[in-house]
Amino acid sequence: MKRPKLAGVFLFVGCLLAYLMFVKRHYTSTKPEAYRLPPHQLPAAAAAAAGRSFQYGIMFDAGSTGTRVHIFKFQTENKEAPTLAHETFRAIKPGLSAYADDPEKCTAGIVELLEVAKSSVPPSLWTITPVVLKATAGLRLLPGEKAKHLLDKVRALFLESPFLSRDDSVSIMDGTDEGISAWITVNFLTGEKSTLSVCVCVSVYCVCLSVCLSVCLSVCSYLGLGLMSARLAVLGGVDASPLGGSSELVSPCLAPEYSGRWEQADIVYTVRGQKAGEPVYEACLTKVEKVLYRKVMKASEAADVEFYAFSYYYDRAVDLGVIEEKTGGTIQLSDYTDAAKRVCSGLSVSPLQSPFLCLDLVYISVLLQELGFPPHKHFKLARTIHQVETSWALGATFHHIQSLKRH
Structure with missing residues (x-):
């Protein structure tokens, strides 16, 4: 299995383990419902008398389709x-x-989200509340100079804000760190601190970390195999510039009569379906298998360990009606495969259905098979746990606050 930046990952995990083992003892006696309390503030005197204090952390998640701010309020007792x-x-x-x-x-949007943070954090705590922005797939795909100019602008806005900001408070997040932070979030929210063995599959990475008397770390991150980049590869394009100087892409994964426009990595493509010939599912499957050939390694934990899945795994399950958008649920790998066959076989141009649904489902089912998951494998799909979003943001904020305390 690929272990990118392995030495750095183990250093990160090593620093984290002592803290997590301490958390483990605490959470074995804490109910999950306590993780998100009603948004009320105890009077200062009462909180002090009870030995309670509060700390805040602000995390900006700069993704490819939007920017999200999470303002976390932590309680210590x-x-x-x-x-x-x-x-x-x-x-x-x-x-x-x-x-x-x-x-x-980008200034207006960042300032708008900073105002949300200012209204959520007591003014007396602004100067000691860290504000961080971590960019993911969208900025990873930009040319270096363009990404740098954007980050420099955000960094300047953070320094002008009343919150605690450092030079490293604005950065592009490494895929491995993204995976580990998501794992921390899920384990934090599920209270799985007795074994620390709940794994996550998010976008292009799967993470397992087990802690008993030893440490077993399994992280795999595949840049370029996220859903949007995968669409581009399956359609026959490449990142950064149109293939052969043309921005028209033709694919058997699209309805034969479909023609439309699609933007990826700052390039607008004209995409259309291939003329009817080989059955759509079989033709699309062949195309996806070529894109993924020898690109991923099988995960040894795939068959036996409990996995949470979110990001586009969640979104496509919602599109299929397998789970409710607000509540989530469970899905088997075979459900994605069966749905891919059904959707691709009945493919037609419909304003109510994404033209890429067939492609996405085939890609998801093949990717999970390549990672070593059996057809009967169940995945827990959750957008939130105890009303908190199952993203990397909580785990990354948690780690950032701890790093500030160490320094």
Whole structure:
């Protein structure tokens, strides 16, 4: 299995383990419902008398389709491990990468989200509340200089804000760190601190980390195999510039009569279906298998360990009606495969259905098979756990606050 930046990952995990083992003792006696309390504030005197204090952390998630802010309120009691008392969340569109050619235009959106943070954090705590922005897929795909100009603009806005900001408070997040932070979030919210063995599959990474007397780390991250990049590869395009100087892409994964426009990595493509010939599912399957050939390694934990899945695994399950959008649920790998066959076989141009649904489902089913998951494998799909979003944001905020304390 690929272990990118393995030495750095183990250093990160090593620093984390001592804290998590302490948290483990705390959470074995704490009910999950305590992770998100009603958004009320105890009077200062009462809180002090009870030995309670609060700390806040602000995390900006700059993704490819939008920028989201999470304001986390942590509660500590008698110097015990912190619990999550409340989360404030707000999202805006489009993503930062949309302003690649004019970074100044991102100002309004970032300022709007900073105002949300100011209204959520008591003014007396502004100067000691860290504000962080971590960019993911959207900025990873931009040319270096364009990404740098955007990050520099955000960094300047953070320094002008009343919150605690450092030079490293604005950055592009490494895929491995993204995976580990998501794992921390899920284990934090599920209370699985007795074994620390709940795994996650999010976008292009799967993470397992087990802690007993030894450490077993399994992280795999595949840049370029996220859903949007995978669509482009399956359609026959490449990142950064149109293939052969043309921006027209033809694919058997689209309805034969379909023609439309699609934007990816700052390029607008004309995409259309291939003329009827080989059955759509079989033709699309062959195309996807070629894209994924020898690109991923099988995960040894795939068959036996409990996995949570979110990101586009969740979104496509909602599109299929397998789970409710607000509540989530479970899905088998075979459900994705069966749905892919059904959708691709009945493919037609419909304003109510994404033209890429066939492609996405085939890709998901093949990717999970390549990772070693058996057809009967169940995945828990959750957008939130105890009303907190199952993203990497909580785990990354948690780690950032701990790093500030160490320094």
